[in-house]
Amino acid sequence: MIAAISTARLEARISTELHATLKRAAEIQGRTMTDFVISAVQEAAQRAIEQSSVIRLSLSDQACFAAALLSPPEAAPALRRAFDRRKKLLDAE
Numbered sequence: 455m456i457a458a459i460s461t462a463r464l465e466a467r468i469s470t471e472l473h474a475t476l477k478r479a480a481e482i483q484g485r486t487m488t489d490f491v492i493s494a495v496q497e498a499a500q501r502a503i504e505q506s507s508v509i510r511l512s513l514s515d516q517a518c519f520a521a522a523l524l525s526p527p528e529a530a531p532a533l534r535r536a537f538d539r540r541k542k543l544l545d546a547e
Contacts, residue, residue: 476491
């Protein structure tokens with residue numbers, strides 16, 4: 455038995471100039487306009503998602519980040535107390 459593919463509909467109003475451009479680009483690639491638009495939108499969405507998960511730092515920020523990783527500051531007293539409380543809670547279980 456073949457599983458049914460779930461689909462959703464997307465509608466958009468575009469200018470006649472953009473419609474003509476999309477149609478011409480699809481024809482150049484030998485694709486339907488629907489296939490061309492879906493492919494382009496999918497690529498743009500994937501690119502946007504990937505770009506949002508990357509943090510870009512300047513060279514000086516990279517050096518500062520690396521220095522902080524290699525030589526972290528000593529834990530503040532409040533942080534040490536919090537770790538001690540956590541350890542006591544975990545050991546009590």
